[in-house]
Amino acid sequence: MCGIIAYIGDKYCKDIIINGLKRLEYRGYDSAGIAILMPDNENNGNSPQNRIAIVKQAGKIKDLEESMKDMDFDSHTGIGHTRWATHGAPTQVNAHPHADCTGKIAVVHNGIIENYAEIKEELLQKGHKFISETDTEVLSHLLEEYNNDGDLLASMQKLIRKIKGSGAIVALSADFPDEIVGARLASPLILGIGKDGNFLASDIPAVLEHTRNFMIINDFETIRIKKDKVEIFDMDGNPVQRDPFKVNWSITSAEKSGYEDFMQKEIFEQPFGIKETMRGRLVDGELQFEELDITEEQIRNLNKIQIIACGTSSHAALLGKQLIERWARIPVEVEVSSEYRYKNPIVEKNCLFIAITQSGETIDTLAAIREAKSRGAKIVAITNVVGSTVARESDSVIYTHAGPEIGVCATKTFTAQIIVMYLMALYFGKVTGNLNEDEYKKIVKEIELIPDKIQTILNDAVKIKKIADHLYKYRTFLFLGRIFGLPVALEGALKLKEISYIHAEGYAGGEMKHGPIALTDTNTTVVGIIPKDFVYEKMLSNIEEVKARHATIFAIATEGDSEIQKYSNYVFYIPQSIEELYGILTIIPLQLFSYYIAI
């Protein structure tokens, strides 16, 4: 995820900013940059000709430092950024900070500007020139446009009302050398109050070595920091009084935002990752999928969709298959990438080929893409990493915007992939005419509620922990699910074996009687994915079969289902939704379950 640090004060800013960026490295990034206010100290009484020096590099912070080593930065005011690409490849030009046409304004930004294309169009017509592929560049030009009012903060306040999407934004202007301004819209931004100056940052660790006094900035608030003063303003520009709070965390625990480790942090970040992935694609109830780069006519003519992926991504593919077949009635074939290239694959006419890969670098998936391409397939990639090899080698790319995944287990990228599958299946369903307007609207409404419902589940994490405390000594776990619950069962089992080294298998509930039931006895825990859907009764009879063999039963069920308690030793309830969306809701308790079992 991108990182921001800004400093204004008595000390030289360069090292403070570079060290702050290093403290943000743990978030993952692909490029970095810094903008420093170079004061005009020799103006001899004329109006000062301050300027902004910007240095940026693709790659590591040490590369940025290397490119700055012979430069003289005698300055006390600057901003820095680590970028995790969302719009445009991770190149030097796309790295932040971004300047306006005059080079007097520099902006860094975390988040996604949904309406950047229309703002860019307006600015182009006014004569602005753009050099990057980023959404962020519109911000520096907007500030330039608004700057005529002679008040940088007022320009920022106008800007935050203009943009849609998410953003923690910080700006520096050569015309306002005594201040740095910022704004927040759904992306974290904190203000640090120090003895020798003040800070803005995306995250506490960036400045924890300089101060322990912080204020959180809320949505639509703007901030102005000077070397000895900080001011916060609400949406209407009124000053806001806020007391700072003290942080006692060590830098290491601050990096994990107080979570024990990155896996736990990433599980809890899922509502945010999902919102970011939906951003700009589901706008006012309408789906926007230009990135797919296929016409509606081509969608209607599809004979088949082929999806390839590995591990967790292949489970997202299996869920996608269920959804596309149900909502769009297009047949979908899912194949693990490692098998694809060895089977002399057939690439059919009118078949859409989709590759799902979190990292965009998995060699089996890459090899499968190359094989399919060599046979004439057009590839749509779904990946979390802008500029990854898979992204570069595919014909079109749909990015999940979950932020970089640092924990070894895929968690937040999985739910972001599922969201793309939901949106894509819904889009195909609408285009093919298989979903009528009422069905479409009902599904959209439910999809929009997913982040809040996941948050409700996460708020109950302690209940899962208690169940894990009872079950962690079992050595065999069977995860059972049907239809939408089957990919969840496979993923639940994969998470458990991967993180706890305990034997776990995922099965279709109805398959138990065909052999695996022999494994169940008093030493087995069966985890049943049993939401209230059209296979609920079927799942209950599958659970009865394993209960008869004395297995311990842990059920993931829908809120309000008291019947399930008769069948289970432990139950965790998820919020109600429509049947098709139970996949994404039921996986959250299973991620938490494998995490707590491993602990």
Ligand code: F6R
């Ligand atoms: C499981 C896990 C792996 C990956 C698999 C594919 O937690 O992380 O199973 O899902 O290696 O990786 P990507 O999605 O990067 O192609």
